[in-house]
Amino acid sequence: MAYERYHISFASAPNRAPPVPKFMIVRADNCVNCGKCERACIYGVHKRKEDDPRKMQDPINHLCKNCFMCIQECPQGSLSMVPGPEYNALGRGIWTSLRISTIWSESETGRIPVLGAGYRGMFAGPGFDGMWTDMSEIVRPTRDGIHGREYISTSVDIGSKPPWLEFSKEGEPVTSMPQLIELQIPTVMDTTRLRASTDEVLLGFARAARRLDSLLLAAPGSLPEDAEAELNSHFVPVYPEGTDIRSILLPKGVRMAELPFTPAWKEDAKRFKSMYPNAVLAFRMRATKGLEKTLLALVRGNVDVVHLVYDEDGMEFGPSARRHEKDSLKAAHMALVGKSVRDQITLIAGGGIAAAEHVPKTIICGADVVSLEKALLIALECRDCVTCSLGSCPIHLKGASAEWVEARVTNLVGAWRDQLLEVLGAMGLREVRRLRGELGRAIFHEDVERESFSDIEGGASRG
Amino acid sequence: MGDRKRRCASVLPQQAPTPSEHLRFVNRFTVTRADTCISCGLCASLCPYGVHKRVEGHAKILPPDDRKCIGPSCEVNYFFCVANCPTNSLSIRKSETYASLGDPRWTPEMILATWAMAETGKPLPLDHQSNTGASGGGFDKLHFKLPEPRKFEPDEMSTAIELNRRGSGPEICIPIPIYGGGMSFGSVSVHTMLARAKAAKAWDTFTCTGEGGYPAALVPYKDHVITQIATGLFGVREETIQRSRIVEFKYAQGAKPGLGGHLLHDKNTPEVARMREAVPYTSLFSPFPFHSVYSVEDHKKHLDWVHSINPSSLLAVKVSTPNDVEMVSVGSYYAGAHIVHLDGGYGGTGAAPEIAKKNIAMPIEYAIPKVHRFLVKEGIREQVTLLASGGLRTAMDVAKSIALGADGAVIGTSDLVALSCVRCGNCESGRGCPRGIATTDSTLDKIMDSEWGARRISNLYGAWRLQWCDLLSRLGMTEISELRGRTDLLRHGDNPAREVGR
Known part of the structure; x- marks a missing residue:
């Protein structure tokens, strides 16, 4: 088979709804x-x-x-x-009108937003807004400069990697290789928490996932039949809480499944693996305070993949002291690194991914893979109304065809991948796998405030 | 110190009020005069600010000058025009258009204040809220602990800085601690470049060609134009290097660190393409970084190369602000640079990916103290001229940079705002700037006249200089170099002027 470089081609997918003038x-x-x-x-x-x-x-x-x-x-x-x-009046929380309209234009054209004049927003902010990525003055990913971006790899693996290989006396590898799913982009699509969708929308998502060589996460049975059939190995069924593991019948071709994280996870994992030894199993977990400990226990229990779910503003769940994804993932990553087990588990993080820069920032903070959720609906010109009823939907989501949905989502993911390449290129990295947990190549607001302003009256204390 | 004063004792330009009637279109308040007005002229005799004017011999009173109005809060005054008008023809309201102008970094009042300074050359009071933006961090959270104003004589004070502190080679001293940053031909019009060059000549400072070559129109100002060598090497020739007193290596730009210059296809008109030796109407992306530089040794090779072409020029190195910016600066110094120019992440640009502006590399406010302290520790601080740029909008931002540890600053966007830029941010594509500044469209670039522009930039610099003199006198200093590294004079927190709600 001839080698083909991964490439996302764009096609203009014009807005269906009347424009919202600034x-x-x-x-x-x-x-x-x-x-x-x-x-x-x-x-x-x-x-x-x-x-x-x-x-x-x-x-x-x-x-x-x-x-x-x-x-x-x-x-x-x-x-x-x-x-x-x-x-x-558009949007709320981290989903600002600027971010929403940016996603609209990215989905329409597939282009990176390029504008004149310098940065126009707030100096810093909570969450990902308090974080800058590093750059290098002379190190580059390839010798081809900007024209060499196509050589930067954005592929990631889902599944565990053995820490070492063992060989027999004859030199034959004897380590049994675990299942590994290689994706060409570090983003997957998760439809399980979307406020609204139609069969056509889901079919469009499915086709986009297949075309992008990504994965589509959805509750079993929620997809129209033809979508599931077209998706085949790009489909990841997400089983809801209360599912009897023994009753699970994985659709043909499926490589990975998500189970809810419950206190009985050990038995669930054992049972599932005995039923489907070749499928990658992920536990889906609501991120809460203290998730580091749970993750360490999961690694010890040989769990390969955990999908951490945050709310739509990227915050942990729980009654109080909820951390932002940035801090939560950092803590999780560092805990795993501290025990030298980071590479035995794949972390997928989702929720609060509202802009292109959130993908590299989530990865820097420790996620291997980022799952897109609300952004997928915004790509379809969703206005993020408070209540969602397809009957009164201002953009008539019902009338969106699968072809249009596929084009919009492809454009969005493509534009975000290109922006990921910009960030990687500036840092001099040639693969996104190297970005994972590279906390030293990021600049955090609280750290630089302390480093630079601690000797100024009223500045951050050295503490 | 006395030496420096003598060396820099050039005759400084005087303010030259520049008519800018067309820039009255937006103001804080709108004063409306209804048709019922009988032109009695009472308002003109009452208003002490000069909003209303009646010219002798004219049948009708002139339209109100909104810029001078202090707003509805004037109602407490006996001279409030609205209350005094016998025919109730006057009304004052907040301007709707005002809310559409500017952004948290360049607030509408900051744009209007910069326009006013560019028009009149009169400085803004140091405690005026237009000296800071509303971005909630960095310069907008740093304030001088301002002592009471004192009387001062601007001629007795020095705002000059040395650009060559290495102890060998030509000495260049500029009377104000700023020079103009690189803006390429293509990103801006030749008239904009000329306006900046003329202002630079008037102030005996510099402006920079940017990376798009050296238009012949600038040659008469060659003593005040820096030749930039950027990664694309567009239009760089031996003669452009030989005619410059300063040659700048642009490694990276704050607005798009690690990405190289962008000139989108629409703006690459045949003239631009000729200058850049490129194909017209193709997008020109400079590579990143220099393909011949892999190490500080390679960097030295670069500087040596320029030095051999033009032994009498100073070498400036423009770098962005990565995590290791202090190492980069030290490396630049040892490679032979006279000027280390840090360009922070929030700097201006003619076109850059939005993701790069906010997210890649740190804001300049953090980089300056980092580099300053490191150079001090390294024992070479007095041999380096450290200039800061990237999000410095006002004279006070420049002063804050100096207090944080820079010697001076490089200015870009403020020059353009002086030329009537409204920061709409549409410089990147199509015909470019509808206001005739950042465009090479053959019709649009005639909107702005370079003489007019030069006077406006010159006025702005003059107003800024008076602000610096005011600040120095309050702090009991006579030279701006005394301010360097004085972080003890700064306070971090919210803007007191803004809290009072002036």
């Missing part, structure tokens, strides 16, 4: 229809009415790019600009 141009009554705004605007916001060219049309707000030229040139002072109210 800015609104308001034209006051004293406009004299002189048309200076039409000449001043290079984006085509202002046009004359087609049926009555004596008058100006209402401004086409979503084309406005905030340059103020029309306002500046208006001789009557008739124009003003206000931030788009609908845009400002």
